[in-house]
Amino acid sequence: MLLIHCPHCREDREEEEFHYSGEAHIVRPLEPENLSDEEWGDYLFFRKNPRGIHHEMWHHTAGCGRYFYATRNTVSYQILETYMVGEKPQHTADSAGASQ
Amino acid sequence: MKAVNRLGSGARTDSAKTINFTYNGKPLQGVAGDTLASALLANGVNLVGRSFKYSRPRGIVGHGAEEPNAIMQIGSGAGTVPNLKATQVELYEGLEAASVNGWPSVNFDLMAITGWFGRLMPPGFYYKTFMYPAKLWMTYEHFIRKAAGLGSSPVQNDPDSYDKLNQHCDVLVIGAGPAGLTAAREAARAGARVIIADEQSEFGGSLLASTDIIDGLPATEWLDAIVAELQGFANVQTLPRSTAFGYYDHNFVGILERRSDHLGLTAKTGARQRLHRVRAKQVVLAAGAFERPLVFAHNDIPGVMQASSVSTYVNRYGVAPGNDLLLFTTNDNAYQTAIDWHNAGRTVVAVVDSRLNPTGERVAAVTALGIQVMAGHGVIEAQGGKRVKRALVAQLNAEGTQVIGPVTKIACDLIASSGGWSPAVHLSSHTGAKPQWDASIVGFRPGKSQQQERSVGACGGTYTLRGCFEEGASAGAQAAMLAGFGDDSLMFPVPEVLDIQEQPQQALFLVPHTKSTSRAPSQFVDLQLDVSASGIELAVREGLESVEHIKRYTAMGFGTDQGKLGNINGMAILANALGQSIAETGTTIFRPSYTPTTFGAIAGRDVGELFDAERYTAVHRWHVEQGAMFEDVGQWKRPWYFPKQGETMQEAVDRECLAVRSSVGILDASTLGKIDIQGPDAAEFITRMYTNSYLKLAPGKCRYGVMLKEDGMIFDDGVCACLAENHYLMFTTTGGAAAVMAWLELWKQTEWPDLQVYFTSVTDHWSTATITGPNARKVLAKVCDDLDLSADSFQFMDWREGTVAGAKARVFRISFTGELSYEINVPAHYGRHVWEALMEAGEEFDITAYGTESMHVLRAEKGFIIVGQDTDGSMTPADMNMDWVVNKNKAFSFIGKRSLERSDSVRENRKQLVGLKTLDGAEVIPEGSQIVFDSKQQIPMSMQGHVTSSYYSANMGHSIALAVVKGGHSRLGQTVYCPLANGRTIAAEIVSSVFYDPQGERQHVE
């Protein structure tokens, strides 16, 4: 069971207070009508599902009710950082690769 | 009865205090401090079960969690516990034990006599049997389960209670042997909050049976002192009888504490067991090691035991499990067993050592006692029936792979074997650390740490007492420092012990026989599941290569002992058969639980009434008083129907439904989700979320909306009212309220943070009484005198603020029945008062309380969908014939809009909502029934849709159903068929989904 730092509450809380809410940084197209079915389908359904560094969106459902992002290693389950919506991650697959 | 093998008091038993117990119905006596296993051995009981496949007699082998054979059913009735290891059951007065393996009895075994059965069960038996012939498996399985004796679960409710404790600590120490104790002491002294847990009844681990001198004291006295010292720390929590069974992510460890199992079947006071859910900053693993048995022919005959277990029974319990001991070893360490046995006054007939020239200090000590040491020899076979009678001993080559000398028969009744030690890497393995083979210790060491943990002492591969003390102490100091306490320096001198010089051990995983492995008598690797060396070799010949596949094919390590004894030998034999090194072959991955964990402890207090939270409306007590039957909707308890004396459910529902359409009914609608939405951008936001527009919705007006997910599929629906400028109230479905709230927040927080809009859940703040039917206005008029209720003034889809029965109310003229309806919302604490006032006002109209079932029937008569019942996440508004609710001309591309144009969303032949009218009007189609067009088609039939809602409608006088059917909207008038599981088929006509009042005239009551 994960221990997750909510950047809004600024506390480490148990995983059972949170809901995983999918991949982070998926931006809704501004003009959906101008997209082909395939492009719209990519936005709707296609996700990275990487082995290793992954950016995720979490919801502090039983806490402050706010969404935030987390960088998590999907192999070790280590959470490298949590950060606010609108911010950029400090840790990325590239930076992790470079540091190893 | 005299306990023939009781030597007197052991280090941890008191022979003056006798304890009565029964084994398979026979009364026996043990003493205080005994386990069930030590008490049985004291009484000369060694045969404790029959083996899984071959039904061979089996005896006690070990003294702890590794025990494969002595599996017991303890007690009877509600508290009975199956599959406990006798080696871990503490004896208490009146304990009832029964062996679970062995049917009809351990001494008379039907299958051993018939003997045919084992031949039918080679490795891979299960796989082969599952594959073919499938039908026979059912027969086999019944027989196997009964024969193998998997124990029986209690059939009554568990009378005990269980607790869960969420705990945090700085340093968690798992295992309270020499390494764990010194680790805990150092961490405690540094000021860290320490939890130290050990699965045994008391702390000490190997020290409990040790004859070493520590700091000038006998080991057990030194032990008592350090345990007292630990208990003196305010920042140390000591947990004996507590097994760390799982090591999970982010240093989360599950520990099962058995509080009262050692006192009796059910707890006299408090909880029987506690589940400690520990989040530790740092973990020290000091879980010890398991002695590795030697694999020789018929090494499963009762009387073949672990060398360390023999010493433990003698030293700790004062029990000698036999008379004439033959010790078979590959290492110096086990010689201690010969010394202990000799000192107990019994005979050591020989020590057989596979090494050519053992000369360590313990070897010399044994020789000095006049005990014969047969170097370069091995026990190649044990002989005997239900007890060892003799050992066949022969000279081996230097590698231990071949018999090179004549076979000698040596009479004995006890063979103690030691093939070295295997670190208990289980918990470190749970974290994902892959165990690494280390030839220098002939064992797997824990892999690289994946979490904040370190393994010390025997579980890290360090076996000397001095080494355990040193490693434990420095790990404790280091863990404390990393948790923020101390500076990593030792505060206590490392305990002084006498170093004993030892020679290297020999790696010996399979003792050769004069015959080849496939022809020799079975050489057992996994005693609990009857996996032999030849079985592993056979699996390799059949083409299996991976250790994980071999494990599943042979079932090695699948028993309740999880292969604690057999796994390493098995992997080494596999590696040899594959012509690989052990390092190349690797080990299987250990997963939780380390030992079986009771469901009771995992459930804790979350049982019965406390299983899940229950939500009640403000009117709940009234419903209860009226004898309502309840339905769970999410966590809500909603009245389902209100039966009168002697009424069936159908009769009650018929009466309720007729009352609504003929006069007036009342429904508790408080559970509908309510979200208060405010802000200058509220209208814009709401318009983005619903398929229709709210930009021009004026205060006092309501609108019905459908919410889609971005994939265009219906997600929720409900009415949204404009309360004032920039202020709205959104109603959601009862079950969808929380999800809708999170959905709104998701878009607001992540996509449109610039919009100024705020959401507040107000579901529980309001109590809602819906009065519906042609007389609804007359009822409301009697308790409300500040609203103009006239049809012209208070129109359909209007809401008004007024006073109802003295309470400030929001009254919504919206309808889920098609009748004239008012949803009267008052602050929740006025809910019951207003409800009762409405009942009183409605008395002259015979106002009828109705529940969710009638609500469902009434809305189905009108063809109103229920999201989640008539939709399933794959339905668009068009599929539901609800294009009218979609405004495609809104400026903003609302959530889901683009998906409505996807090729799949506009494809022909999508499942579409229709009504079904059975040809026999009395017949109600079961909900969920599949729909076919051709009732004569052969199975598998082409399924064209399914029934989503189905009821008998008293108002219509026949059954009605809603269904989704492929291309349904263009199939009105066609006949479809619902084939039922019982072989019958119901025919129905596709009709409009609106059965009642298709023109919608009913709510226009003047």
Ligand SMILES: [Zn+2]
């Ligand atoms: Zn939070």
